[in-house]
Amino acid sequence: MRLQTEDELSAMEPEPQNNEQEEDGYGVLLYYKYAQIPDLDDLLAFYHSNCNSLSLLGRVRLSPLGVNVTVGGKLSSLKKHIAAVESYSLFEGTDFKLAACHRPLKDKVAEECGFTSLSIRVVKELVTLSSNPLLKSPAISNAGTHLSAAEFHSVLQNAGHVMDNDRTTPSEGIVLLDARNLYETRIGKFHKSNVETLDPGIRQYSDLPSWIDDNSDQLQGKHILMYCTGGIRCEMASAYIRSKGVGFENVFQLFGGIQRYLEQFPDGGYFKGKNFVFDHRISVGSSDTDILGNCLLCSFPFDDYSSRLRCTYCRMLVLVCDSCQKDSSTFVCELCQKHGKDVGLISFNVNGKPDAMSPQADDKTVSPDSKLSLHLPGRQGKRLGIEGS
Numbered sequence: 001m002r003l004q005t006e007d008e009l010s011a012m013e014p015e016p017q018n019n020e021q022e023e024d025g026y027g028v029l030l031y032y033k034y035a036q037i038p039d040l041d042d043l044l045a046f047y048h049s050n051c052n053s054l055s056l057l058g059r060v061r062l063s064p065l066g067v068n069v070t071v072g073g074k075l076s077s078l079k080k081h082i083a084a085v086e087s088y089s090l091f092e093g094t095d096f097k098l099a100a101c102h103r104p105l106k107d108k109v110a111e112e113c114g115f116t117s118l119s120i121r122v123v124k125e126l127v128t129l130s131s132n133p134l135l136k137s138p139a140i141s142n143a144g145t146h147l148s149a150a151e152f153h154s155v156l157q158n159a160g161h162v163m164d165n166d167r168t169t170p171s172e173g174i175v176l177l178d179a180r181n182l183y184e185t186r187i188g189k190f191h192k193s194n195v196e197t198l199d200p201g202i203r204q205y206s207d208l209p210s211w212i213d214d215n216s217d218q219l220q221g222k223h224i225l226m227y228c229t230g231g232i233r234c235e236m237a238s239a240y241i242r243s244k245g246v247g248f249e250n251v252f253q254l255f256g257g258i259q260r261y262l263e264q265f266p267d268g269g270y271f272k273g274k275n276f277v278f279d280h281r282i283s284v285g286s287s288d289t290d291i292l293g294n295c296l297l298c299s300f301p302f303d304d305y306s307s308r309l310r311c312t313y314c315r316m317l318v319l320v321c322d323s324c325q326k327d328s329s330t331f332v333c334e335l336c337q338k339h340g341k342d343v344g345l346i347s348f349n350v351n352g353k354p355d356a357m358s359p360q361a362d363d364k365t366v367s368p369d370s371k372l373s374l375h376l377p378g379r380q381g382k383r384l385g386i387e388g389s
């Protein structure tokens with residue numbers, strides 16, 4: 001758990017002689033905190049006045065049990081915001097993830113990422129684990145043990161050591177569990193040669209509990225190492241796994257998520273590929289430039305989401321390489337294909353636009369929880385999307 005020091009913050013800025021530029025530098029700030037909020041109205045008033053006076057845009061979600069914040073604005077304003085938030089003792093230990101970025105951006109992405117307006121709302125829960133209203137959310141106090149990036153790395157590093165010299169039999173006791181959605185795990189995930197990585201391949205976070213229920217035999221009795229982009233999704237999901245009782249006690253979560261891990265291990269460590277982020281950067285990689293994703297149509301290695309193409313049925317982001325994009329404008333994601341949907345079923349309306357829409361589709365695959373995912377300041381990650389396109 002660490003806050004950024006003044007030095008680190010200034011390291012992200014231009015040289016001192018560019019004072020004018022520094023004033024114009026933009027950034028994105030993400031943080032969440034689970035804590036009993038003593039006076040919700042008071043905190044709501046604080047966010048309204050602070051964010052408006054600093055001209056911050058983005059999303060602030062408050063609940064009786066914590067806050068979840070993704071805001072963008074001038075770097076100097078974001079730093080003022082952090083200082084103001086830190087004056088509340090209840091935010092002690094909060095992991096503020098602040099990253100410099102170029103000024104927004106492609107409108108479509110800015111809008112999708114919620115950076116074209118300021119929305120501050122009181123909600124029942126910071127992240128909604130299940131869309132089933134009958135399923136009670138697990139107690140967050142029962143969440144898995146936090147592991148720092150270094151601790152998480154070291155557990156993986158040692159995972160093979162119990163085995164014979166060069167035999168790569170799977171390490172029985174440990175599994176990695178990726179708590180993210182399919183469009184995120186397509187382009188990057190943790191990989192350790194003798195540890196299994198479980199990838200639920202889900203469309204949205206609220207599908208995770210059913211996946212856990214259906215696959216509990218793969219989790220029971222194991223040391224479960226969970227991770228997500230910034231950490232918040234693991235809080236609730238790890239509590240859900242632990243609520244299953246005997247055999248589900250040993251759940252650990254990567255504190256600060258992949259973002260903080262890549263900051264600690266700039267060569268990627270055991271994380272392969274790119275980290276999908278919910279802002280204009282779209283994804284951030286390590287110095288390792290491996291491409292994990294594949295074009296949906298021709299299977300060629302490809303991991304660039306900058307054109308924001310979506311499945312015609314469920315609206316989930318799909319990966320389609322540049323040359324296949326020229327040949328087609330309607331796409332059916334892997335999950336919809338599995339359920340028997342195909343391009344031939346899509347009808348076209350009078351404007352020539354595809355009409356197929358699945359009724360259960362949520363127009364926004366970007367779930368509120370995952371919007372929280374940001375990156376590391378000063379990282380030398382390859383930036384895709386806006387500034388690259």
Ligand SMILES: [Zn+2]
Nearest residue numbers: 295298321324
């Ligand atoms: Zn292709």
Ligand SMILES: [Zn+2]
Nearest residue numbers: 311314333336
């Ligand atoms: Zn689909």
